[in-house]
Amino acid sequence: MKLLSALPFRLSFRAWLALLIIVPVIPAPALAEWRTKTINERSYVPLADFAAAFAMTKGNRRSGNGEIAFAGEAHRLVVKTDTREALVDGVRHWLSYPVVTRFGNPFVSLADINATLGPAMSPSSVKAIKPVKTVVFDPGHGGHDKGGRGPYGNEKDYALDVVKRARRILESKGVKVVQSRLSDVFIELHERPKMNKNYESPVFVSVHFNSAGWKPSANGIEVYALPSAGLPTTGKAPDPILDRRKDAGNAIVPASFVFANTMQHTLLGKMSESFDRGVKRARYVVLRYSDVPSILIEGGFVTNPEETKKIHSPEWREKYASAVADGILAYMALANEQRLPKRAWDYGREGSDEFVWEE
């Protein structure tokens, strides 16, 4: 709206679109370049252009609430205008900037195409992905730092238990696995990724459980990767200082994002009862200090009455650990053999279809 009021006369949408600037396309397979338009001082791309590049056409969607859907044989994308939420191939993702409409047509930021939508739909196009030989597990918290406290136990113990189980599964398949902590001890956050440098071609996986004592209904699984330098974290407005901090993890962000995306698809596919909280972005210390592909998994809420019972059960933790191991194996198959990772719907899970709230 700001742009329109600055113009001396009203342009038709077609004329306005003709003023788009052309920039090179990074991930899309079909288009040579994107047409961009400056909106809210950022480069935006017509969402229809992005959809066309992935052979999607506009579908019907509950009209009137801002939801817009595109679908093709291989991909599905649903966005809600003026929000940062996107359902990409059936799994929730959180964008850096809201999808906006101009002349009734949706636009998505070029930053989100490059950082999230493109790599999510075309993981094999991400050049930062390199072969993987070692898994560095980081069981969250430990010692005096109990993490989230549930009615039956503490996050630190569940995290260590899941790591031990996932490690056993991965080692049985010949994967080298090490851990930032082997027992109930506290290790400073910035120390945890330091062990990466002792091993050949590692990935870093921090295992946590969530808590929200103020909101017992909160439940579900989310996976975090570092945001690209200059882009905001999920649930927060852009921060001109924190978002531009120089972090060791910045260089490897595209690979970390594909790892997070692959993990969330696998976890949701295998844990069919778990709610999809999405692939998120945060500048957690362990992700900032890690210069290899790195993710942080929140495997459910110890503060949710139903979920905490499951987390406390060894059978559930074994199943969950197996899903975590499979998510790592799926990323390794992509990195080492260029094998495309399965999507949540390949496991028979119905795609996430409702919009929630950003937090």
Ligand SMILES: [Zn+2]
């Ligand atoms: Zn934690």
